[in-house]
Amino acid sequence: MSVITIERKVLEKNDELAAKNRELFKKNKIFTANLVSSPGSGKTSVLEKTLEHFKGKLHISIIEGDVQTNLDAERVSKYGVPVVQIVTNGSCHLEAKLVNDALSNFKLEGTDVLFIENVGNLVCPAAYDLGEDMKIVIASTTEGDDKPLKYPRMFLNASVLLINKIDLIPYLNCSIEVLRKNALQINPELEIFEVSCTTGEGIGKWCNWLENKVHKK
């Protein structure tokens, strides 16, 4: 039995479980977003800003995925939302089974949005469907404007690109215009928002878009 056959079987099994998760989200009308990015691009910061914006308005639950520690779960739990931390113990991505296990800790009825913050990794999580409505990729301006070309699968599989840390642009050798162009070259369907979690710029626009998606679900 070859490694490729094993990998295919792992992915097939994952897809089956992802379909079950998707069914569960559909039944409970939960809009589910799989947040993916490099380490330190600001997935947790975007979540914090989003939770702040929707406090008392939407019921948001969160699954945090990390190789180690529950630091991110601690950060978002301050906003009083239900949160479950998955520690992958060395594994480089979340899988549908881990998400399914985590779901038993939530009251799904009445939940409007579920954010799944994946392990910080711009490669491996692209291959794993978790049952989400969409992948949202965050790219920080500090990483440079060439990342969509170098890690194309993630940008191809995502529906939304959040360009984060736009407040740092004056100090960087990064062009938002080039970053946008490179991202759209890989995936012309990408919805793009520019945000800063430090100044709050662009967060309102992103949240309005999200609210619209939630109401359509």
Add this chain to the structure above:
Amino acid sequence: MSVITIERKVLEKNDELAAKNRELFKKNKIFTANLVSSPGSGKTSVLEKTLEHFKGKLHISIIEGDVQTNLDAERVSKYGVPVVQIVTNGSCHLEAKLVNDALSNFKLEGTDVLFIENVGNLVCPAAYDLGEDMKIVIASTTEGDDKPLKYPRMFLNASVLLINKIDLIPYLNCSIEVLRKNALQINPELEIFEVSCTTGEGIGKWCNWLENKVHKK
């Protein structure tokens, strides 16, 4: 046959090939460093600064590893050094076999240093020995100071930590002191340098350390 058995076999085979590479580097007295980090932490920028520093002094060769594109090879080739680009076509890390294949493109005799720039990924490349003398992990201040705790294996397996983008500290919610403390908590043996590829700060100190290592080989 389980997935775990397959993975172990892949790693065993990799270790055998890594040992062959190591033998080759030893025979030719080449100091070899495996550069690892998140995407966009500045691996290529550190290489550029290092090449600039050693121009006409040391014979440096470079292997670039990327999921897609040869953008990084184009950048470093401007410094007139031998460079081979490995495109992994979706794979999230370099393996010893790929490095071994690339070596046939270099004249090893007379080479002082070989830098292997791994795929931007703070998880998977930690598990793969390429035959290098040491892994050098780059962490950018823009990623925050908690990364050693969240991605411990990479910091545990590295010998050197380059803290990059220190010029951006005034604009960030990141403490170099906390970053150092977290890194040393995971690996008390880490040699740590603070650098900025934008201002050049700290590059001299890092290069002096490297030159010393090369002369000892």
